[in-house]
Every structure is written in structure tokens, then in C-alpha cells.
Amino acid sequence: MREEKKRRLEAKGWRVGTTSDFLGLSPSEEAYIEIRLALADALKRRRVRKHITQEDLARVVESSQSRVAKMEAGDATVSIDLLIRTLLALGATKRSLGTIISSKSQRAA
Numbered sequence: 001m002r003e004e005k006k007r008r009l010e011a012k013g014w015r016v017g018t019t020s021d022f023l024g025l026s027p028s029e030e031a032y033i034e035i036r037l038a039l040a041d042a043l044k045r046r047r048v049r050k051h052i053t054q055e056d057l058a059r060v061v062e063s064s065q066s067r068v069a070k071m072e073a074g075d076a077t078v079s080i081d082l083l084i085r086t087l088l089a090l091g092a093t094k095r096s097l098g099t100i101i102s103s104k105s106q107r108a109a
Helices: 003-011 019-023 027-049 054-060 065-073 080-089 094-102
Strands: none
Touching: 027 065, 027 080, 027 094, 054 065, 054 080, 065 080, 080 094
């Protein structure tokens, strides 16, 4: 947020903070969410780059198209284990998974 906009909002009585502040997340909870979103985003980017449909990917990982859509959306019902197994099925390596996990999520909050 631009500093000028932040000052205007605060002058009108609004509190300005981060999503973590609003939700009261601990640093570990925030990191967990960032990792989940980074994995979900990487999964979608890798699938699209390989020109694979959600349906085709679902067949490879023995799941459903709707589950793949949930994976890509970072849905909380999808385990990190499934995200990682699916990325591996798409050709991710341990090194690339480490890079995904160690970098900040590219998703907008």
C-alpha cells in the first residue's frame, strides 16, 4: 500500500496492518500458509507450462479434476503431502521444491 493512502486511511480512523495482524497469525502459521500458497501456485504454473489439463493431471495422480482445482487454489482441505506428490508427478525435483518453499509466495494477498 502506498504510504500516502495509508496515512489518509489512518487519519480517517482506519487501522492499517497485514493479513497476519488481522487474523492474529503467529509467525509459524504465517510461514505455513505462505508455503502452502507457494506450492499451489507452483503446481498451477508447472501444469500450465507443460500444457497438461487439470483432468489429465488428476488421472496421473489418481484424483479428480475438482481436487486438482482445489490444489491450485490453495484450498485448506488439500494436504501439503498431496501438493508435493503432485508436483513430483509433474517433474519437480527436491531442489526445485526447496526453491519453491524457500521463496516468498508470488500470490497477491
